[in-house]
Amino acid sequence: MFICGVFFPQNPVWAHTPLDVTANEAGDKFTGLHAIWHDEHGESGLTQALQAYEQGEFHTLETAGSTGLQAGVFWSHFSLHNRDSQPVTLHIEYVDHQLVGLQVFSREKGSREAFREISNLSIYQPFDRRQVAHNRFVFPLTIAPGAAEALMVKFDPGELGVIFPSLRIWSPQPLQQNSKGEISLMAFLFGGYFLMAIFALVGAIAINNKILYFYSFYCASKILVWGTVLGYTHQYLMKGSFHWGHATLSGAVAIMAGLFFARTFLKTRRHTPKLDALLQLMLLNVAFLVGCVLLDWKALSQISMIIALLCYPLVVPIALIRWRQGENAAGVFALGWATLVLGLLAQAMRDLGYVVHNPVNYYWPPVASFVEMLAIMVAIGLMVQRLRLQKDRAEKKYLQQLEISKTDLELLVQSRTRELEAAKARAELEARTDPLTGIHNRRSFFEESNLLLKLVQRKGIPLGILMLDIDRFKSINDMHGHLIGDQALCATARVIAQHVREVDVFGRIGGEEFALLVSADGPGTLAIARRIHRDIAKIMIKSAQGPVQFTASIGVAQLQGERDVLELLQHADSALYRAKRAGRNRVLPYVTVDTDA
Template sequence: MMLLMAMCGISVQASTVVAVGTGEAGGQRTGQSAVWHDPSGDAGLQAAITALQAGQFKPLASAGSTGLKKGSYWSFFELHNTRQQQLPLRLEYVDHQLIRLRAYVREAGAGGEFREVADQAMGEPFARRPVFHNRFVVPVTLDAGEITGFLVRFDSEEAGFVFPSMRIWSPDALSKSHTGETAVLAFLFGGIALISLFSLIVGVTTGDSSFFAYFVYGISKIIAWGTILGFTHQYVVQNHFHWSYMSAAGALSIFCGVVFDRLFLQTHKYTPRLDYLLLLMMVNAGVLLVSALLQLKQVALISITLALLFYPLMTFVALVRWRQGSSEAAVFAIGWTLLLTGLFYQALRDLGLVEHNLLNYYLPPLSSFVEMVTIMAAMGIKLRRVRLQGLESERQYRRHLEQSKVKLEGLVRARTEELEKAKQQAEMEARTDPLTGIRNRRSFLAEAELCLKRAYRKGEPVSLLMFDIDHFKSINDNHGHGIGDEALRQFSHTIQAKIRETDVFGRLGGEEFALLITETRPDALHTAERLRDNITGIRLPSGEEEVQFTSSIGVACAHQTQTLEQLMREADEALYAAKQGGRDRVVEYAQSNADAHATLSREEPQPA
């Protein structure tokens, strides 16, 4: 083959020959020993052959990248099959930043003519690719002992970074490598998805908008890296894919990242001047998105470059916030610096200053994952700080109340009228249930004791009604504690609106209430039935339905020798009998005893 190519006037360099055999695992590369740049991007196969014959193909001067250049790049290399049988190979383009790849092969039996063996483009349906891979792969087969020459054209359209090199694989090794790469990225994307979901849950729980922004930021990262690395084209948008999708996904991720950073670092509040630069980053991300949608590649490249230049600003802002006392900002700076390290190394690779390999190829998404984990730790520190601040505020509030109480008592002793009123107000609040606005247990017991003694003194009848909202737990479980609280308030308001000012009404705890009235036994039972009927008319809106509930009432009528404690115990027993009897009913204490005695000769009924 080398003799044939020399006879045809093609200059052959020994360095262009790559010996291949079985078990090729991507360790060998091709294409960088003889590279030709066509600035116009219009040169065809014949022009490339002419340049090859004229010795214009030169070794690539950089570590692997052509840098940001216009036009097309051609590489020439030869593969020498050292085996004595046919050898199937896969030639894989080393990077994802390529719009189109064309490959030509020249065989001894082809009369010295190059023939096209591959023409792959990013915008073509993915199903047309001969090998199922997120990067361009050219399948070739070499005859036994054959030395085969190849010409490969790399196009980035307008301007772009090109890596004129192909990794050499055996079919099985490439398949295993691709499976491994996909598994690693699936792990990284899954980790980012879990972090994002956790952030969403915390955001819903705490109401902190920065957690919601972090959730959106994480999802945008998955979309961006999946699109940039070619997996979106491979698995999602298999038809009509365009390079602008990569720029648009990157713009979306940058925009969401800056939004999150502003919320997390609170730059608008604490660093307003630096916040203007972050707003400028958001505008630049918007320009990148628009240029991608309008397919303005030059503008998109400039916007991406500006975005990368602005990225170190975020670390500086975080360090400023750390100096201001935000401990989580220091951890944020570490995470953002790790991301910058990956992106900076990618920039060095794109500029051809460092060698291109799988490690630095996947370093940016890996550093992006590490950044997400690190910043999540920073958000945990922030959440803990906010919690501690809340506890400290609560402790200060309690200390303040204690101090106010001491001060209030001292001023009361000094007979200050103004503070006497404040004391009375405080005492009223201490006697009031905060949810329903009626007497709490302590206030009810004190007032009921006085009312009972006064009734005994005057010879007036006294009755105690004890209420319990039926199935209150199911209201909380099915409709939420907000509806449960509203049920307690409406219940209290309904009772309070139907009783006299001299009656003593209070909440004993939970869904249990008590009412002391100076009425005879028939009137007390009538009042209990009337109140029970009023309770059944309460309606609470809950979504598309209304919540209705009932109440069981136990009634105990006092005698001149009974204490309040005995009266409450009798009313409680009557209430228990009402609930055992089917709920939504009024049961008097004497009646409950009779019923309990009558059931001794029968089987115990199933509880309601």
């Protein structure tokens, strides 16, 4: 088959020692799988590896090409034979990206000299220290004419990892051409991610749509994760230094972005709250993963990443449930997400050694991820189309209803207007009325009294004023409670109201103080005051301690040229003060000269 313009055989040649090579190797020969030794402790050097080889501990790898997820390091021994009459320079490529270090030792067949190190590659080294500029580990090897070169290779995955102890043999120029093809493929994918992210971001800003914001971030995270996982971030951006956690952190960002987008797009919080709780737990695990990377906890981060990848496919059944609930876009979303899950499953099967490593399943995950984003874009389009149709139907229905019910709407407006006018009248009344007794409050009393004062001054009508205070009202509250006190105030107001005519003005101007403005001369005002005083004394209120009775003190004043009600009220207040000093429970008129002084 052809991948990126380079031929890859479906059944590659797994060579036995020695493997014949020429100056025209096109990457169709693989070596390294027939003599493998696993050092579980990961502490072995070349000497221990050679001893293990001499003791027959090297064996053929029994899986399809991967060691699976294991701790420790692996060693491979093989030989390459140059059958040409000219020296051959080869580039030996490690076939995968999941490797921390690659150390290579060499000696010619039959030589008594010790093995010499010819390459020592590590992701922790600056990229420019690599012997061959490639996103995967590649080391050069020159073999003399007719000679055989024996190699001992150490594969280091870190504390826990997957190793493909398979090395691919290239001549320099074909490897360079193949690399250009791979870079072109990834440039196409990354360019697509970038365009989708930009378009979504512009749309999100234009219509202020949260779903498009999350989609844009999710697309951008794809560039980060695949660029880092496949080694391009180290090759082009972070050339000086690299860390084991960069790939894990980029994966965590992509998973977190995907989960946030899924929750928002599928509206799980509203429609599937129990499943939304599961997504929230997955987000907490990703947050824990980020914390493990920042704290350099490798083992915990690997466990957390495995949990995150195992839970990631659960989004598919959640999307299918939303599809069954009537959200058609969720079906397309489920299809796109399932494509990514299949890609990750293919990678897992390859990593565990169940399927052979080849360029197809190597690039399947990023290509599947790209297809996922395209499917999600289609799903977003379906969602937007559905919302537009709903909006159009709603507008049409609204216009029809508006046309049919125009008269009803006018009646409703009229009814509402009347209600508002009534509410306004009630509000104005409440603003002018004492809330406890229902009579004029202080402000309203003075407004009405001033109007009456102007009228009587213009007509020459006599005007009197009463100022009344309940005697020892505080003791009623203290002995019987404020509820009885309120009842006493209401009963007093009712008694006074019985003596109020339509032209009179009556209000509560203080706590237990009342004022009454009457159109009457001096004797008439006093007569009204005495009747009110008599009736108040007859009030009886039931309480838990027994019947409650009380009296009142009343000060009376007569209009004699005062310019406003406040001045007249001060005269009545002066008379009331005299009544209080005289022993309460009485009616006293205002006099110019205070005889009690």
